[in-house]
Amino acid sequence: MSYIKIGVADIRTEPRFESERDSQVIYGxxxxxxEEMGQFTRIRxxxxxxxxxxxxxxxxxxxxxxxxxxxxxxxxIKLPFGSLxxxxxxxxxxxxxxxxxxxxDNNFSVTDLAIKFLGVPYLWGGTSDFxxxxxxxxxxxxxxxxxxxxxxxxxxxxxxxxxxxFDNALPGDLVFFRGHVGLYLGHGKMIHANxxxxxxxxxxxxxxxxxxxxxxSIFEKIGRVGNTSKWTLQ
Numbered sequence: 001m002s003y004i005k006i007g008v009a010d011i012r013t014e015p016r017f018e019s020e021r022d023s024q025v026i027y028g029x030x031x032x033x034x035e036e037m038g039q040f041t042r043i044r045x046x047x048x049x050x051x052x053x054x055x056x057x058x059x060x061x062x063x064x065x066x067x068x069x070x071x072x073x074x075x076x077i078k079l080p081f082g083s084l085x086x087x088x089x090x091x092x093x094x095x096x097x098x099x100x101x102x103x104x105d106n107n108f109s110v111t112d113l114a115i116k117f118l119g120v121p122y123l124w125g126g127t128s129d130f131x132x133x134x135x136x137x138x139x140x141x142x143x144x145x146x147x148x149x150x151x152x153x154x155x156x157x158x159x160x161x162x163x164x165x166f167d168n169a170l171p172g173d174l175v176f177f178r179g180h181v182g183l184y185l186g187h188g189k190m191i192h193a194n195x196x197x198x199x200x201x202x203x204x205x206x207x208x209x210x211x212x213x214x215x216x217s218i219f220e221k222i223g224r225v226g227n228t229s230k231w232t233l234q
Contacts, residue, residue, distance in 0.1 A: 001030045001060065001061060001062075001063065002030060002031055002032070002033055002043070002058055002059075002060060003027070003028060003029070003030060003031075003058075003059055003060070003061045004025055004026075004027060004029075004053075004057045004058060004059070005057055005058075005059050006027070006057060006077065007026065007027050007077055007078045007079050007080050007083070007128070007130070008024050008025070008026050008027070008080055008127075008128045008130055009024060009025050009053055009054070009057045010023075010024055010053070010054075010125065011023045011024060011025065011043070011045070011049055011051035011052065011053055011125075012040075012051055012052045012053070013051055013052070014052060015037055015039070015040035015042070015052040016040075016052075017054075019052075020124075020125070021123075021124060021125035021126075022049060022051045022125055023045065023047075023049045023051065023125050023127060023136070023151055024125060024126060024127040024128060024136070025043075025045060025053070025127075026080050026082060026083055026084075026127065026128050027077070027079050027080070027083040027084065027085075028064045028067075028083050028084025028085055028086075028089070029045070029046070029084060030046065030064075031043045031044060031045045031046065032044045032045075033058070034050070036055065037052075037055075038055065039054065039055055039056075040052045040053065040054060040055055041053055041054075041055045041058055043058075045151075046148065047139070047148060047149070047150060047151045048150065048151065049151050061086060062086040062087070062088060063086065064084035064085055064086055064103060065085065065086060065087060065102070065103055066084070066085040066086075066089075066090060066100040066101065066102060066103055067082060067083065067084055067085070067100065067101060067102075067103055067105075067144065068080075068081060068082060068083040068084075068085060068095070068099060068100055069081070069099055069100060069101055070099055070116075071129055072093070072095055072099055074093035074094065074095070077093065079093070079095075080128035080129050080130055081116075081117075081128070081129045081140070081144070082128070082140055082143065082144050084103065085100060104146070106144075106145045106146030106147075108144060108145050109172070110138075110141045110142060110144075110145055110172045110183065111171045111172055111183065111185055111186075111191075113141050113144060113145075114137075114141055114183050114185075114191045114200075115191070117129055117132070117137070117200045118191070118199075118200055118201065118202065119199050119200060119201075120132055120193070120199060120200045121198065121199055122193050122194060122195055122197075122198045122199055122200070126193075127139065127140055128140065132193035132200060133193055134153060134180050134181050134182065134192055134193050134194060135151060135152050135153040135156055135181055136151075136193070137183075137192065137193040137200060138156065138174055138181055138182070138183050138192075139151060139156070141183065142225060147225055149225065153176060153179065153180060153181040154179075156174060156176070156181055156223070157174075157176040157181070157220060157221055157223060159223075159225075160174055160176075160221075160223025160224055160225055160226075161223065161224045161225075161226055162221060162222070162223060162224075163222040163223065163224050164222075165222070166188070166205075166222065169184050169186075169222050170184070170186070170224070171184060171185055171186040172184065172225070173222055173223060173224050173225075174222070174223040174224075174225065175190050175205070175219075175221075175222055175223075176219075176220045176221040176222070176223055177215055177218040177219055177220055178218040178220060179218075180192070180194070180215075180218070182194075182203075184222070185202065188204055188205050188206040188207075189202055189203070189204055189205070190202065190203055190205055196211055203215075
């Protein structure tokens with residue numbers, strides 16, 4: 001298994017640091033090495049993102065058995081929410097038992113999880129609580145509950161089952177706009193990582209304000225994540 005040595009690593013669109021951040025891998029998430037290219041390595045992640053990572057960040061390791069329920073500062077490494085851990089990781093980093101849960105424990109509410117990240121900065125390509133983009137935020141929440149969604153909002157939109165109206169929308173549904181996605185909390189409220197506030201924030205979709213009107217003008221769909229545990233690469 002290939003992993004990273006640090007808490008979060010960028011995946012770039014080209015093998016140079018100045019290229020765009022396309023996505024990220026967090027500690028313990030495995031990925032496939034496609035091509036070693038010196039300073040950079042071309043990889044593919046489990047959710048289908050192909051791109052370039054700094055080669056020195058890549059290592060091999062044991063199978064993971066636990067997932068981290070909260071950010072944890074281990075001194076020599078800072079581990080984001082959702083990091084996947086081996087027995088050695090738990091021992092070496094001295095992670096308390098209450099901070100982790102079994103890898104297969106998926107009994108969590110995405111809406112309860114989401115609220116914990118209010119104020120986390122918006123970061124293009126971000127998939128961790130160091131910084132999220134819109135689709136990285138909802139993907140990370142659902143991934144913690146055992147459901148792997150596609151990486152980008154348009155892929156997520158096509159993956160989700162359609163809900164016909166907000167009257168039938170449930171907390172945990174996804175609300176899609178042109179180029180954007182948020183997590184529905186109920187009662188017209190949505191939590192999302194967004195450039196408008198430059199952070200994870202809660203907005204009222206029906207308060208009549210300018211931002212609500214802007215979102216309404218680009219609204220596309222309400223989507224529900226089905227029972228399938230993993231998106232299959234097409």
